[in-house]
Amino acid sequence: MSDFSRQPAGIPFLKGHGTQNDFVIVPDPDGRLTIGPEAVAALCDRRAGIGGDGVLRVVRSAADPASADQADRAEWFMDYRNSDGSIGEMCGNGVRVFARYLVEAGLAKPGELAVATRAGVRTVWIAEDAEDGTPGEVTVDMGRALLPGPDGIEVTVGERHWPARNVNMGNPHAVAFVESLDDAGDLLKAPLTSPATAYPEGVNVEFVVDRGPRHVAMRVHERGSGETRSCGTGACAVAVATARRDGVDPAVTGEPVTHTVDVPGGRLTITEHPDGRVEKTGPAVIVARGELDRRWLAAFQG
Numbered sequence: 001m002s003d004f005s006r007q008p009a010g011i012p013f014l015k016g017h018g019t020q021n022d023f024v025i026v027p028d029p030d031g032r033l034t035i036g037p038e039a040v041a042a043l044c045d046r047r048a049g050i051g052g053d054g055v056l057r058v059v060r061s062a063a064d065p066a067s068a069d070q071a072d073r074a075e076w077f078m079d080y081r082n083s084d085g086s087i088g089e090m091c092g093n094g095v096r097v098f099a100r101y102l103v104e105a106g107l108a109k110p111g112e113l114a115v116a117t118r119a120g121v122r123t124v125w126i127a128e129d130a131e132d133g134t135p136g137e138v139t140v141d142m143g144r145a146l147l148p149g150p151d152g153i154e155v156t157v158g159e160r161h162w163p164a165r166n167v168n169m170g171n172p173h174a175v176a177f178v179e180s181l182d183d184a185g186d187l188l189k190a191p192l193t194s195p196a197t198a199y200p201e202g203v204n205v206e207f208v209v210d211r212g213p214r215h216v217a218m219r220v221h222e223r224g225s226g227e228t229r230s231c232g233t234g235a236c237a238v239a240v241a242t243a244r245r246d247g248v249d250p251a252v253t254g255e256p257v258t259h260t261v262d263v264p265g266g267r268l269t270i271t272e273h274p275d276g277r278v279e280k281t282g283p284a285v286i287v288a289r290g291e292l293d294r295r296w297l298a299a300f301q302g
Contacts, residue, residue, distance in 0.1 A: 020265025037085025092232015
C-alpha cells in the first residue's frame with residue numbers, strides 16, 4: 001500500500017447515510033490506501049473534517065488481507081472504522097450505504113449482492129429506484145443473532161440501573177428496556193455495564209421503549225462513536241431482545257416475526273426468521289461527492 005503523499009491530485013470521497021447514521025466513503029478498489037486511526041478520526045471530525053459516524057473504505061476483497069479468505073464469495077470488502085479510528089466488525093447501516101455506493105458507481109447492479117465484512121459475508125438486496133428517482137430501500141441479511149451469557153447484565157446511567165439483554169450481531173450489544181428514552185441521559189459517555197468481564201472489548205448500548213405492538217423506539221451509544229442517529233446492528237439486537245422479552249422465538253413457532261424500530265434518524269424494519277437469520281430493511285442515500293486534500297490527510301498518517 002502507498003501513503004497519501006504519493007497520491008496524485010485529490011483523493012475521491014463520498015458522503016452517505018442510512019437513517020442519518022452517516023459515513024465518509026473512500027473508494028480504494030485496489031487496496032492502495034492505508035487509512036490509520038488518526039486519519040479516520042480526522043475525517044469524521046464534524047468541525048475540522050468531513051464529519052461522520054465512521055469511514056467505509058471500499059476495496060476488493062482479494063486486495064485486502066482482512067478479507068482475502070472471503071474473495072471467492074464476495075468481490076467487495078467493507079473496511080469499516082468507527083469515528084475514533086477503531087475497527088468495527090460490522091455496521092448494519094454502513095453496509096446498506098456501502099451497497100448503495102456500489103450500485104451508483106456502476107460496480108454492482110440492483111438485486112442481490114454479497115459484501116465481505118469482518119463479521120463474515122453479508123447478503124444485500126438493493127431495490128430498483130422508484131419512478132420519481134427515489135432510491136430503493138436496501139435489505140441486508142444480518143446473519144444470526146447470538147444470545148450469549150452471562151445472565152445478570154446491568155446497564156447504569158447515573159444512579160439508575162436496568163437489566164440488559166446480551167445480544168451479539170457480529171458485534172456486542174446490551175439492550176435495556178426503559179420507561180422513557182430520556183432515561184439514557186445525554187449519552188456523551190458510554191453507559192456503564194456490569195459485570196465488567198461481560199464485554200472486554202466494549203459494547204453498544206441500546207435504550208428501548210415500546211410504541212405499540214411489535215413497534216419500539218431506541219437510542220444507542222455505539223462504542224467508538226458515541227450516540228448515533230441510528231445503529232443497524234443495534235436495531236436488530238433490539239428486535240430480537242424485544243421478541244424474547246415478549247416470549248416470541250421464531251425457531252420455536254416456525255413463523256417469522258417483524259418489528260418496526262424507530263431510531264432518531266428514521267425507521268427500520270427488522271425480521272427474524274425461523275432459521276435464525278435477521279433481515280434489516282431501510283433507506284440508504286449518497287448525499288455528496290468530492291476530493292480530499294492529500295496534504296491535509298497525510299498530516300494524520302503518523
